[in-house]
Amino acid sequence: MTVLKTFCRCGSLRTGTLVAGVAGIILAILGIILLFTIHVDVRTIVIDWLPKWIVRIIMAINFAMTILISFLLILGVIKRNMFLMLPWVLLGIMLAIGLLVSVIYTAVQYYIDGDTLNGTFWIVFGLLSFVVYLYMWLVVYSFFVIIKEEYDRGAYTKDPFRRK
Helix, strand or coil: CCCCECCCCECCCHHHHHHHHHHHHHHHHHHHHHHHHCCCCCCCCCCCCHHHHHHHHHHHHHHHHHHHHHHHHHHHHHHCCCCHHHHHHHHHHHHHHHHHHHHHHHHHHHCCCCCCHHHHHHHHHHHHHHHHHHHHHHHHHHHHHHHHHHHCCCCCCCHHCCCC
């Protein structure tokens, strides 16, 4: 059973899934560009002893993998193949949890340092971005469930226009 029935109450789940895939590619490309053009102090939470240039390379690899997985998602939607969509669905929920942890950690660090304005900024906009990301993941997951149910039914019980 799907979690959602429509995308933004007016579009299909297929359209929403395509939007999520295209947005993932665009945001990853922007992330790579910003990573190497703007001086940003990037730090890791657990392994804080790594040099900054290694952290940047790790982030660039992460963005490249996001582009690949988003491309697989788009291809999976077009071909109605749940196996091509699966990497995005699995990685997406892990990234959502990582985003939430990162936002809370960053906000707490700002509050500890006495910078309440930036801490509040990170809480408000970070949680807002988490909610949007989680909604997009739910859209993709709902469409994934529809494709999985079609796959589980078999070729002869599918609608005639969906048979291969």
